[in-house]
Amino acid sequence: MxxxxxxxxxxxxxxxxxxxxxxxxxxxxxxxxxxxxxxxxxxxxxxxxxxxxxxxxxxxxxxxxxxxxxxxxxxxxxxxAGYLFQTEALMPWRTALQNVTAGLEFRKTDPSQAARQAGNWLQRVGLGGFGERYPHQLSGGMRKRVALAQTLILDPxxxxxxxxxxxxxxxxxxxxxxxxxxxxxxxxxxxxxxxxxxxxxxxxxxxxxxxxxxxxxxxxxxxxxxxxxxxxxxxxxxxxxxxxxxxxxxxxxxxxxxxxxxxxxxx
Ligand SMILES: Nc1ncnc2c1ncn2[C@@H]1O[C@H](COP(=O)(O)OP(=O)(O)O)[C@@H](O)[C@H]1O
Ligand SMILES: [Mg+2]
Incomplete structure (x- = not known):
């Protein structure tokens, strides 16, 4: 190989x-x-x-x-590497969008650019329009999608x-x-x-x-x-x-x- x-x-x-x-x-x-x-x-x-x-x-x-x-x-x-674990990894005090931007914030990406990218990723995982919801307002499948977007946005x-x-x-x-x-x-x-x-x-x-x-x-x-x-x-x-x-x-x-x-x- x-x-x-x-x-x-x-x-x-x-x-x-x-x-x-x-x-x-x-x-x-x-x-x-x-x-x-x-x-x-x-x-x-x-x-x-x-x-x-x-x-x-x-x-x-x-x-x-x-x-x-x-x-x-x-x-x-x-x-x-990006990781996705079995257990819930979303931060309950952050909206879906804010959960997806978390890694970019850590990387010091410009906030408005981070929000734009996160919006795109939420669209890609089928959650356009759900960005303002908090994790407890989403189903288990939707929370998984947010977690997936949160991982993939960092392009690991x-x-x-x-x-x-x-x-x-x-x-x-x-x-x-x-x-x-x-x-x-x-x-x-x-x-x-x-x-x-x-x-x-x-x-x-x-x-x-x-x-x-x-x-x-x-x-x-x-x-x-x-x-x-x-x-x-x-x-x-x-x-x-x-x-x-x-x-x-x-x-x-x-x-x-x-x-x-x-x-x-x-x-
Ligand atoms: N920190 C730890 N200390 C002691 N034993 C552990 C620890 N983590 C996992 N184990 C043991 O190692 C084995 C493998 O665990 P794990 O990797 O979680 O299995 P799986 O993910 O395949 O279900 C289990 O017997 C578990 O009890
Ligand atoms: Mg296991």
């Missing part, structure tokens, strides 16, 4: 609790994302997906391993998403997934999309990486998704090739899901 947009190499993360107990969430995990590539990471709940993303964001220092961003070692926060080269749509109902979720694909295809950035939902992973991605159940989670399979684009995430699920890929990847995942389930029962 040419220079990777993001390379996580041999990452090991061991958490040490206050009583000294050690838990190795990830062991020797390597993940490389090419410029413009859309990669999903799937794995059972609790396997270490968020941990891996936090390492990529630069919020969590791994116990071992290297992180390179466009071939530069990562030091501190990953400034080339790498977009890191941690189960961003998992709290949405299925229809809203599919709308958002299609919108995400449309925005992504307009100026392809590198995307790492974390999900526990295999169908979501296949329908969005160029490549799906399957993580094993923890502890010591690591990739156990990598699958190229050769489905044509543009895709409609609801329709593509009916394609015979989708079903083939789903069967293939599920075979790799199933044991890990069962292991993780059995472990949870014991707790």
């Amino acid at each position: 040419a220079v990777a947009a993001l390379a996580l190499e041999d990452i090991t993360v061991t958490f040490v609790s206050q009583d000294g107990a050690r838990y190795t969430a990830l062991r020797n995990t390597t993940l490389r994302i090419a410029p413009g590539e859309f990669v999903s990471v799937v794995g059972p709940t609790g396997c270490g997906k968020s941990t891996l993303l936090n390492v990529a964001v630069g919020l969590l220092q791994p116990s071992a391993g290297r992180i390179r961003v466009f071939d530069e070692p990562l030091a501190g926060l990953n400034r080339k 080269q790498i977009i890191l998403m941690d189960e961003p749509f998992s709290a949405l109902d299925i229809q809203t979720r599919q709308l958002m997934e299609n919108e995400l694909l449309e925005l992504w295809s307009a100026n392809r950035k590198s995307v790492v999309f974390i999900t526990h939902d295999l169908e979501e992973a296949i329908s969005l991605s160029d490549r799906v990486v399957v993580l094993s159940a923890g502890p010591e989670a690591h990739p156990i399979g990598e699958f190229d998704i050769d489905l044509p684009r543009p895709r409609d995430v609801a329709e593509i699920r009916l394609a015979p090739r989708f079903i083939e890929l789903h069967t293939l990847i599920w075979r790799a995942m199933k044991n890990e899901v069962l292991k993780s389930y059995a472990r949870q029962q014991k707790q």
Whole structure:
């Protein structure tokens, strides 16, 4: 591969609790994302997906391993990346528009220019006319759209998403997934999309990486998704090739899901 947009190499993360107990969430995990590539990471709940993303964001220092961003070692926060987390990240005291301008303010962009750009982004995510609303006056799907605009307005080269749509109902979720694909295809950035939902992973991605159940989670399979684009995430699920890929990847995942389930029962 040419220079990777993001390379996580041999990452090991061991958490040490206050009583000294050690838990190795990830062991020797390597993940490389090419410029413009859309990669999903799937794995059972609790396997270490968020941990891996936090390492990529630069919020969590791994116990071992290297992180390179466009071939530069990562030091501190990953400034080339924008993030979208599972939990709500909007500031409740700011309007939708003011939430979208937040990052630009931080970058000291001229306020009227920031407001104009934010207005454009709200349009692009289907929220033209909602700029003056506060987060509590918006639906869950609308808040996600604001968060998406808030991330994309900064034009990050790498977009890191941690189960961003998992709290949405299925229809809203599919709308958002299609919108995400449309925005992504307009100026392809590198995307790492974390999900526990295999169908979501296949329908969005160029490549799906399957993580094993923890502890010591690591990739156990990598699958190229050769489905044509543009895709409609609801329709593509009916394609015979989708079903083939789903069967293939599920075979790799199933044991890990069962292991993780059995472990949870014991707790
Ligand atoms: N700060 C932490 N301290 C101790 N253990 C942690 C910490 N963060 C995560 N873990 C553990 O690491 C494992 C992986 O967590 P996480 O990455 O959140 O999983 P996922 O996102 O795949 O559901 C879990 O067993 C979790 O309890
Ligand atoms: Mg998680």
